Amino acid sequence: MKLYQKNAYELCRMLREKKVSSEEICRDVIERINSHESRINSYISVSNDIIAQARAVDKALAEGKAASPLTGIPIAVKDNISTKGMKTTCASKMLEGYIPPYDATVISKLRAAGAVITGKTNMDEFAMGSSTEKSYFGRTCNPHEPLCSAGGSSGGSAAAVACGEATAALGSDTGGSVRQPASFCGVVGLKPTYGSISRYGLIAFASSLEQVGVIGRCTADTAMLYSHVCGSDRRDATSVRRSYPDFLSCISCDIKGVRIGVPEEYFGECVSSDVRKAAESAIDCYRKMGAQIKTISLPLVKYAVNTYYIISSAEASSNLARYDGVRYGYRARNCRSLDEMYFRTRSEGFGSEVKRRIMLGTFVLSAGYYEDYYKKALYSREMIRREMINAFNECDVMITPTYPTAAFRLGEKDSLSMYSGDVFTVSANISGLPAMSVPCGYTEERLPIGMQLMGRPFSELLLFNMGYAFEKFTAGSFMGGALI
Amino acid sequence: MINDYEVVIGLEVHAELNTSSKIYCSCKNSFGQDPNTAVCPVCMGLPGALPVLNESVVDFGAKMGLALNCHINKLSRQDRKNYFYPDLPKAYQISQADIPLCENGWIDVPVCGGVKRVGINRIHIEEDAGKLLHDDIYDGSLIDLNRCGVPLIEIVTEPDMRSSAEAKAFLDTIKMTLQYLGISDCKMQEGSIRCDVNVSVRRRGDTAYGTRCEMKNVNSFSGAVRSIEYEARRQIELIASGGTVEQETRRWNDAKGESIVMRTKENAQDYRYFPEPDLLCIKIDENRLNDIRESLPELPAEKILRYRQNYGFSDEESLLIAENMEWADLLDKCVIELGSDPKSICSRILSDIAKYQNATGKTINETGLTPERLSGLIKLIREGVISNTAGSRVLEVILEKGGEPEEITKQLGLVQNSDIDSLEKLVSQVISENEKSAADYRSGKKNALGYIVGQCMKRSGGCANPRIVRQLVEKHLECI
Numbered sequence: 001m002k003l004y005q006k007n008a009y010e011l012c013r014m015l016r017e018k019k020v021s022s023e024e025i026c027r028d029v030i031e032r033i034n035s036h037e038s039r040i041n042s043y044i045s046v047s048n049d050i051i052a053q054a055r056a057v058d059k060a061l062a063e064g065k066a067a068s069p070l071t072g073i074p075i076a077v078k079d080n081i082s083t084k085g086m087k088t089t090c091a092s093k094m095l096e097g098y099i100p101p102y103d104a105t106v107i108s109k110l111r112a113a114g115a116v117i118t119g120k121t122n123m124d125e126f127a128m129g130s131s132t133e134k135s136y137f138g139r140t141c142n143p144h145e146p147l148c149s150a151g152g153s154s155g156g157s158a159a160a161v162a163c164g165e166a167t168a169a170l171g172s173d174t175g176g177s178v179r180q181p182a183s184f185c186g187v188v189g190l191k192p193t194y195g196s197i198s199r200y201g202l203i204a205f206a207s208s209l210e211q212v213g214v215i216g217r218c219t220a221d222t223a224m225l226y227s228h229v230c231g232s233d234r235r236d237a238t239s240v241r242r243s244y245p246d247f248l249s250c251i252s253c254d255i256k257g258v259r260i261g262v263p264e265e266y267f268g269e270c271v272s273s274d275v276r277k278a279a280e281s282a283i284d285c286y287r288k289m290g291a292q293i294k295t296i297s298l299p300l301v302k303y304a305v306n307t308y309y310i311i312s313s314a315e316a317s318s319n320l321a322r323y324d325g326v327r328y329g330y331r332a333r334n335c336r337s338l339d340e341m342y343f344r345t346r347s348e349g350f351g352s353e354v355k356r357r358i359m360l361g362t363f364v365l366s367a368g369y370y371e372d373y374y375k376k377a378l379y380s381r382e383m384i385r386r387e388m389i390n391a392f393n394e395c396d397v398m399i400t401p402t403y404p405t406a407a408f409r410l411g412e413k414d415s416l417s418m419y420s421g422d423v424f425t426v427s428a429n430i431s432g433l434p435a436m437s438v439p440c441g442y443t444e445e446r447l448p449i450g451m452q453l454m455g456r457p458f459s460e461l462l463l464f465n466m467g468y469a470f471e472k473f474t475a476g477s478f479m480g481g482a483l484i
Numbered sequence: 485m486i487n488d489y490e491v492v493i494g495l496e497v498h499a500e501l502n503t504s505s506k507i508y509c510s511c512k513n514s515f516g517q518d519p520n521t522a523v524c525p526v527c528m529g530l531p532g533a534l535p536v537l538n539e540s541v542v543d544f545g546a547k548m549g550l551a552l553n554c555h556i557n558k559l560s561r562q563d564r565k566n567y568f569y570p571d572l573p574k575a576y577q578i579s580q581a582d583i584p585l586c587e588n589g590w591i592d593v594p595v596c597g598g599v600k601r602v603g604i605n606r607i608h609i610e611e612d613a614g615k616l617l618h619d620d621i622y623d624g625s626l627i628d629l630n631r632c633g634v635p636l637i638e639i640v641t642e643p644d645m646r647s648s649a650e651a652k653a654f655l656d657t658i659k660m661t662l663q664y665l666g667i668s669d670c671k672m673q674e675g676s677i678r679c680d681v682n683v684s685v686r687r688r689g690d691t692a693y694g695t696r697c698e699m700k701n702v703n704s705f706s707g708a709v710r711s712i713e714y715e716a717r718r719q720i721e722l723i724a725s726g727g728t729v730e731q732e733t734r735r736w737n738d739a740k741g742e743s744i745v746m747r748t749k750e751n752a753q754d755y756r757y758f759p760e761p762d763l764l765c766i767k768i769d770e771n772r773l774n775d776i777r778e779s780l781p782e783l784p785a786e787k788i789l790r791y792r793q794n795y796g797f798s799d800e801e802s803l804l805i806a807e808n809m810e811w812a813d814l815l816d817k818c819v820i821e822l823g824s825d826p827k828s829i830c831s832r833i834l835s836d837i838a839k840y841q842n843a844t845g846k847t848i849n850e851t852g853l854t855p856e857r858l859s860g861l862i863k864l865i866r867e868g869v870i871s872n873t874a875g876s877r878v879l880e881v882i883l884e885k886g887g888e889p890e891e892i893t894k895q896l897g898l899v900q901n902s903d904i905d906s907l908e909k910l911v912s913q914v915i916s917e918n919e920k921s922a923a924d925y926r927s928g929k930k931n932a933l934g935y936i937v938g939q940c941m942k943r944s945g946g947c948a949n950p951r952i953v954r955q956l957v958e959k960h961l962e963c964i
Contacts (some may be wrong), residue, residue, distance in 0.1 A: 321575030
């Protein structure tokens, strides 16, 4: 078995036992990147100092310096997370040459833990999309089937992990952008509770909805990475002050007596038969493991997509206003006035999907429309949040499909049908709840299918236990991405 | 014609707060640094950076709110005000829209001989923007982002003022209040207080307000006065000639003394305010408010009224003393703690002390003067130990070098001479040396008396008791 195929917790053990060096691991991963990037395009930029990082780690380990479980492990980072001295483009022409002068809090934490940052992964421009087709730097292909989408917007991170171009990765999830690509690529993706991971340095799309998320090839790796990046941060006013356990050492398969809610609205007509079958058989596994299964109802969920697109676009229209050509990033040439510079910079620098959302967001915040759209969306957001929270009186965790289908073909979907696909994932963002996609089956074409586990705020450990128990129960049948 | 109309004025005052760091980051809040050096990813609005509220800005804002008798919202919200301008790096300003920190207050402003109550609509906190500098060498504009994130309060009045004089008095009072609370440096030349002026006019007796125009870019209080007078005249002339006032935003050009249209109502900017998702609500509880309330000093408007009513100071004297916190502090200590006569202290401050400070540029703190020394000196004068004139000399020494008034008086030999016998000798000698003046006096030129008294005082080195000298001079001249 090659090193790029190994899970992070295995590599960690091998590093501790000095059976392998970080440099050897990284050389394997680089080889994998070199052989697959032309086909998959997971990365926008690959770090040019991977080996140097690995050697520094090996040196520190040789000197007996304290190591964390992440020390020496190759981690990919979505290109909307600020990395000091490394291009951070948000997959946009607007930020093509932008190099942040500071590290995001999650990056500082990765560096402190001794992780090796392999590079910056591809995504939909400014994280707006569900297919990683809307990148200025070309689309990412699904490692299981290059004609299919890797999902999005964290498609590059999910594909890199599935393909062995990194052992684990950071993404970001505003409406499903970690979970959906994880489900398309057959890996585990967690969108944690809002406020549990610092957003400082995550280039904002929709501030009130998004969180940095983590992607691994198994639940244990995901838990391990999450343990290292979560935690309160005085630089992020929305981060929640509380302490977090070491999730990896707490994880267990014991889920006996856990009450699983199955929301009937998530199994409607839009769900493909493959996906329905996979999710139902996963539920059956849990029943056999001793969980209680009950059908629940979330009638307001049908408003979630509309609510999500109003709020996220409104925030985006403001968050993306700073890209005006004045200080950094793209600036249109030969402008004769300030207005012309603004107009042309933004017209030329943003792709069509981003412009669509900015216009939508500007509209819903405008005088005369604010009350009808934005204010109503805030109201419906609160109603949906309450319904979700109340549902957890009846159950401890919910299981749904992550996405109505497995990976769709590249170029197949228009914007509107892409929006409606977010139907199962956006509620967790609207409500700030933790949600994780875990591989639970394959289609007839051998495309991965993911199930979504959703829990109460800060119930990540329960989600990890659920994922871990399922992996053990099914003997890892759906794990491991596309490493062959 | 002008008298047929009433001018209605409302003001929006922006004041920079002197907290030690900026409102949403830990950059130092200080004026005069090299361009773009007092900045960080947060105040530069770099992608991914997030604001975190500096709680002392809330304390400062609430302090002003309490000083202006406002209701303080226990829960207030921060909102984004969206607009494009090169000095605004995020393309939105974090401000407060629907729920400001302070609402519904008032302040009694001392105006000529009385007070004018001005309603305060709201006070909210917000961040300042950067500064654009036009550069002729490159024929372009340069941006200094140091000012980005400097905390501001915006004080919005009700349309309660009726003349430029009232507006000026309001602005003076607000400036003094900020200084008394110690929350703003109030340096006009550094732009730490700015205001927007709203003006409308209506026929006297009308109850409905006229259409208002807002004047931006008013950078001084005198500019505010000029812009109000200009705008009132413009509107009255417009109406008188059969026109109507259009609601518009105008830019005041102080050098030219005129305003020009910036925006009309049709193309008014839509700021698309919405709640700032990066920040939580601002919470302020009763305990914290009580602490702030207890820290409030006597406010300048109250002080001025006390000076007028209790001490009999003129409007001008009251304002001059109250405007200068060191003076007001000195006066109050001398009068309230040491029992000195307020008018004597006031006149010493406005004459000798002011003169010395003007000449040396020193603050009271930098001189040798203390309330005890000033009170002691006034006591010596009152008791006739030294003359008024000698008092000025002693005060000058105290200001310059410090020391106790009694000792300085002795050292300088300034103890007043009230001994009749020796003064008698002095007077007769001076008269004999000034026969011509004596003759003038006797022939009816009574002001020659003053000259002779003056000569006596001079001869005594200022130590002669002038009251006794005058009596003796009169006696001698009448007798002979």
